[in-house]
Amino acid sequence: MRSSLRYIEVLPSPALAPYVQCFWALTGQAAPGQAYRVLPDGCLDILVDLNGGAPRLQVIGAMREAGVVPLPAEVCSVGIRFRPGGAPPFLRLPLHELTGGHLSLDALWPREAREWEERLQEAVGLPERLRLLEALLLRRLAEDRPEGALLHAVGLIHATRGQVPLRTLEAVMAVSPRQFERRFQTQVGLTPKVLCRIARVRHAVALLGAQPGLPGAHLALEAGYYDQAHLVREFRALMGLTPGAYAREQAGDGFVQSSPGSGI
Template structure:
């Protein structure tokens, strides 16, 4: 399938049904940003795009528990209409400890959770599979994660600072320089830690978070002209924004605006 055909067929996952986020319990809030559910409503022929956000998730879908590693570009999984998915999104700096892996080793991959947790993941998968509804499944997942917290070290706090800097779309000097100033470490150490906890270096993380910032602006009530959207999202110009959007999602900023507003 050619590039143009992929762009025409791509459809943001958030638009493919009902997506909801839930705050984690106090026990989990240092380790997870949120728990979430996604009920897929669109037909099976729709090409659904899951765009990168800099996070890593534990996901139950298709009757299996998976680890969805961080992505550099959009993923296009086969999602059947009526599928009910639940997940837990790791907080920045938490996933490497829970999975005992450097995230650069799982970029762009969906890997069975039992590859990391063995029999415990298989038992949890059976438990979730026996649930009748997404809310019950999400509750069981949260309870299982709460039981694991005591075995896990606290998330790397410096990586939360790096993630926050990467997510700041306000005009500023070089984001990597600001990260280095915050942490008082060298460039090589920053890169190593980013590869461990995010899967890629600080510049790629900032690029992905800037793209997510642009999507957030598209969700605001007042639609911005594309040139103004580029400036507000921290791009050098509209062409820069368009190039990044197409490389990350296969969609243009105008297509993204139309889908989010539709």
């Protein structure tokens, strides 16, 4: 049986856009034994597993490296993907405590999590469930806003594809290097250096997808690495395999988030 998975992303409303990158859904039938590679992106997700029975909600912390997730035969999951630095007004805990791990949502929101589970179970169809997630999240929005200087620093990392010097980011935050790293890690879940590495390797992934035949040395140069050996080391450390092996994996079932639809 061939895989019939469908992955979509839906943009948030303007009120949530500073915090949320997208709402997403993954549905369909997986091929026997199929798994997919989840790439690190610096984001934190709330995952809602709807594969039979009552919905199960988990907070998935920012990832330092890719993870390979086995899929059940029938897949039905929806989620909220927070921007790096966008989750603190909702979760109210140091985000580095969640990095590389997950936590049941009811451990953070005992009353709200029960309501989310009940209402998501009653909702019919993906559009209604995604609209419901947005409405419930808006109710949870605190009055305090993300730190503007920190979000500016995160924006510089993404705009430069990880090529911004740390001293430039420290100047944006107007704090000492130690304070900068501590505040960044608390509000993003990763150190600024790790987020830069992730931004750079994701740029390499995008280049590899757009130009599959690009020679390794040219890929390394365009992605901002010293040389091809540097690219291969970083790619293997963050993605779990070499650029060539990743390209071959994409030629098969691929990564379900590689080509998202724009909506439902």
